[in-house]
Structures are given as structure tokens and as C-alpha cells.
Amino acid sequence: MSRQASSIARRMSAIRPFQVMELLARAKALEAQGRSIVHMEIGEPDFDTPAPVVAAARRVLDKGSVPYASAAGLPALREAIAEWYRARYGVEVAPSRILVTPGSSGALLLAAGVLLDPGDRVLMADPSYPCNRNFVRFVGAESVGVPVGPETAYQLSPALIDAHWSETVRMVMLASPSNPTGTTIAPDALRAIVEQVQTRGARLIVDEIYHGLTYGRELGTALAVSPEVFVINSFSKYFGMTGWRIGWLVCPESYRREAEKLAQNIFISASTLSQQAAMAAFTPECVEILEARRREFQRRRDFLVPALRALGFDIPVVPEGAFYVYAGCSRLTDDSDRFCFDLLERAGVAVTPGTDFGEHRARGHVRFAYTTSLEHLEEGVERLRRFLG
């Protein structure tokens, strides 16, 4: 029987829009009315594109030719990423295993596409990056949110994976540092999970998008643990290139041809200009800029965490990375959605409700992003203090 002409694919009913989008739209409307808004909801660094990257893009424009790149990415950029792994992590990654993608979104889509059949299950932390579950649903698979809390620093653990395992689990996703919690996974736990997932014939995907943005300690890459792990990374966060839309996937040798074939078909290639510009992101001159930004993010975190605690937010685990604080607000409200909209309307502070990141105790949490200046953060905290008082 044919359906109504306006019918929509069934998968779309499982894919919800983000609360933060509605909140952002309202924030912009308030600003258009002349209201001052402190933005602590945005997952985007507030720094410009690093000057060496801009200069590299200019040199491309001087030539005027911006043709398609090959589907897996410009060979020189894949080499540069491999060199980054060598220099930064002491890990050898063959450039042939690196695919440059339109943002890490593209990398997630490729990984889901080559790995997941309809009906397969994917374990991921609840809370986690909201799009992750939707990539899984997009290819007809099922995401299983595993409730996590401060006991495991909001990360999956071998015991949690064990408790949620079933025969149809095909993939386990980790994020370290995590969005929204900013927490990292301990090296021992990572090694145990790699072993556990591989033994059971499933695949581990590790989101390392916020690598480089850790405060106090350097993280190792999961690629050092096993070449059979899929790793997702991005030029958006540490490298400050959000609007350039460029990221990468490192996949095991046995998947690289499939991933490349899929990239040919669904992307053709990532932006050539962005790829050429990104080559400059690894230069010492650029890394110096990025490290200064990292120190600035650390100053912001070091201000924000105690300030929020003093206001009554629960932050049982100090976030070690990314630019987020996932804060318990159950002493302040029983509905973080309403809390966020009230806070915006009445106090001019925009933060993201926990419900964007999952279901587990989501109405008792909000996410603060410290992607705005220390001065703005201080103003935001002051407005919060008055709002709560």
C-alpha cells in the first residue's frame, strides 16, 4: 500500500532536535531586542582561526585552483596527520589508514556505515554527544545508552559494558575527553575495554575530538593500545577550525578500502581548501598559538568549577578536558529544561539542559561551556548568583 505523499521516513521519529537549538534561537531573539546574553551553551571555541591556517588558505586562493580532493583526503594531509601521531603520541599510524572527512561528523557516518547492520546494537555512555545515537539510528542500528555517573567519571567501564552486553552488540563508543562531561578515561580502563570488546568480536570507536584540550595531563591515543580501534578526530576543537568542517577517521587496515569506497559515494571528498589550510595547523608556530589557548581554557575551567560549586551545583568529578562542565542541579531544580529556559529569560545566561545528552538523570544536570572569556564567565556566574538568590 502506498503511503501518504507527506509521509516521512520512520527513522526520523527517533531523531530529536536539540533543545539547545531552540534555546539558541531564543537567545538570539532576546539579543535582537537589545538584551545582553552570556553564552555558556556553545560547543565552539571563541577564538578565531589560527593565523598560520588563515595564511595557508590565502596561499591556496592565490593559485585560484580548488579542485576535488581524493575521497580519502589529500595525501600530504594524511601524511601530516600520521606525523602528528608520531610526534605527539609516539605512535606509528600508516597514512593509508587515515581518512580525511567533512568534520568528524563525516568520520562518524563512515564508521557507522561500514560497521553497522540494521538491528546491531551500539553501547555508549548516557550522557554523551547527542549526535552519536543518531548516526547509529541513521543506518538502522540501535543505540543503547548506558547510565554512567561519577563512580566511573561518567565513562563506560568494563563492568558496565559487561552488564549491558548482548549478542547483538556490534560497537562500543567511548569519548575521552567526553562531551558533555569533560572527563577522560583512565589508561587501564581503556586497555581493558579494548581487550574486552575485541574478544567479543565487536568494535571499539574512540572519539578523541577534544584531544589536546586537557588540563594537567596529556592523554594517550587509543591507537597506541590497538590498531584495531576506530578513532575519530577533528580540526574543530583543539585546532580551532569549526567552520572549516574537517576531521578524520583512523580505521583498522581491514576497513580502509570499505571506508574509502563509502566516502567516494557519499561525500566525493572533504573541502580541498580546508584540507590545504589544515596542513598549517601542525606547524610549531600554530601549535604555540593552540597551546596558549589551551592555557586560557584551563584558567576558565579553574575559575568556573569552584564558582559553580559555590552556587550549589554538584560537580563530583573535576573535568580534565574539553571545555565543558557537566553540573548536577538537583539541589536547585527538578527540571533542567525549564531551569535553562528560565535562566535565559530572567537572567540572560544561556546553558544547555542535560536532556540533550541522554536520559539518565538528565533533568538533574546542565552543561556549561567555557567557550567565552573569563570576563563573560564572571558576569555569567554573577547573574546566576542573583538568579538563584
Place this chain on the structure above:
Amino acid sequence: MSRQASSIARRMSAIRPFQVMELLARAKALEAQGRSIVHMEIGEPDFDTPAPVVAAARRVLDKGSVPYASAAGLPALREAIAEWYRARYGVEVAPSRILVTPGSSGALLLAAGVLLDPGDRVLMADPSYPCNRNFVRFVGAESVGVPVGPETAYQLSPALIDAHWSETVRMVMLASPSNPTGTTIAPDALRAIVEQVQTRGARLIVDEIYHGLTYGRELGTALAVSPEVFVINSFSKYFGMTGWRIGWLVCPESYRREAEKLAQNIFISASTLSQQAAMAAFTPECVEILEARRREFQRRRDFLVPALRALGFDIPVVPEGAFYVYAGCSRLTDDSDRFCFDLLERAGVAVTPGTDFGEHRARGHVRFAYTTSLEHLEEGVERLRRFLG
């Protein structure tokens, strides 16, 4: 039962790599050895990015800030595209129905994602753009290649659609001008198909990626026939911005929220720099450059079609657009795959075998692209003459 760790999602076995990629790799290897190759296989204009677009990109870089765009695209670019429909076609399209995407690849993925459930069938011409069937397979639906020939200018017709209809057909795809045939669909046939598909409760998607590149007549957009059609377009071909990876989807009003929600999740946004640069593509200064290029493409076509006919290729329908000639080669070979590889090895001419575009009489066809200078085309034809003689 858990699968082998190296197992690959089932969909991937239905997605084949393109012959032309292997051929291109071989062509590059030959060039590295010092061989001269005439490239008539590449679906990419040989012109640089238009100067006004480059200048607009430079102005963005001067500011240094390249943040995420909103998921549906920069409002100013969506307005500019709407104005293009108004000025060029005399059609009103609400900017809210226009989504800017990472290439038209992104537009195809969105359309497939919001429309197709697993098991749905999609009718498309055989031959057609090879990725089309793979977008359909990616979301678990089934592509049905409808054999087309010179009788319908290699396009679907109401009679062909009728003959291949079944209750599970959910989508019909047209491309005008078509890749690989360069042919267009007659206005009467288009109107009849719109009516036919809508009456049956399915959806029509029209690929207008090669609009602007027609020789001798202007094409109307399918949006003038009905606002319920999905239209795919791109800045890659007429606008000469391949490596910038930017295109757009026009969707019916009742789908725009779903398409935007999906774009938020699987893309975040298209390249902001590319979007800002693309705004300059519609300026009179830029259009003047593009129209001069169009006249150059027409000169090439007008040389190539009779030259290929004189060599024994069958071209029963003169291609009216794009930059392709889909030529029958059954008087010259019974295996176009081998023919193409022989032609490359022995004569240094690269063309694409018909098998990349479908199955119907594919071994009896090759696709010539006139994306190289008239001088190179003349040399290519001379080499072909010697090869065949």
C-alpha cells in the same frame, strides 16, 4: 551470534567502487612515468574558481573568524539562492525551503534520509550518476534501474515509470541535464511525471546539478512545476566550485524541519567559508565569467560530437547539457571496460566505461567528458583515430 571482528556491514557489498577511480589511478601512474595522457574521464570543469568567489573568500579570511554556520545554511546564502530562482527562472522559492549542504552529495543524503525506509524502492534511469543508487542503499532502500535509451533521450518517461511501478516505489529520481548522457527532460514529460508520481503518493527528486550548463536552450526548474518536488543543486559545476564542497537541497515545506534536524545531526553545517564565498557566485560579474565558460563548453561539445561520430561512435541524441557525451561503442568493442583500459595504456586517452553508470548496455558505451581544452580534445580525438585505425 557475534560476528567476526573484521566483518563489514552488509550494505557495503552492494556499494561498488567506480571503475573510473582505478582508471584514474592508472592514468596518474602513467603520467608519473612521463607518459602524456589526455583526460576525458573527469567530471570536473577545468576552470579555476571564478575570481569574484576567490575575492569573497579572501574578505572572509581578512576577518579571521570562521565559525559553524547554522545547520540549514547561512541565511544570506539561502536568500541569495532564492533570489537566483526568482531572477533566473521566475520562480518563488521560500528561503526556508532551501538547505545548504556539503556538496550536492549532502543534499542527496538528506533527501534519502527523510524519505526512505528500508525496503522502499526508488526508480532511476539506467544509466545514471553512480552514487545515486548508493545513497539509496545506504539507508537500506532499494534502487531500481530503469533501462533507458535514445527513444526517450536516455530519460525516464511516464510510460517507463508506469511499466516499472510497484506498490513499494517511494521515490523517482530524474537528472536533467543527466550525467552521463548530457540529455535533458522535455517540459511536457516533466509535468506528466510530476503529476504521475504525486498521484501515486511517491516523491520526485530532480537533480539539477548541471543547470546553467545547457547549450542552445534554457531549462526550467522542476520547482516551477510543483513545490512538492525535491530539487538537488550544486555550486560545483556551473559555478565552478568543486573543491569547495557546497550544494543545496530544495524540499517541500512539509519536509524542511525534518531535513534541518537531520542536517544538524549528520553534518552540523556545511563549510562556512565556502558558503560565504558562494554568495559572490550570483553576482553579475561572476555570472558573466560563468556564461563565457558555458560558451567554451558549447564549442567543445560542437567539436567533439561530430568527431566521435566520424570515428564510429554512436551518438543518437545530441547531448544538450552538462559536459558529457555518452557514446555507443558497440561497433568498436564488445567490452567497454577493456576498451577503456586499452585506450589508456596504448593511446594515452582516459575515458570512463559505461559500467560505472549502470548495467543496461553498459559494456557498449563509454562516457567522454569535455572538461579539458579544445586543443586537448583535438589531440584526444587524433589519438583515438590512430588507436582505432
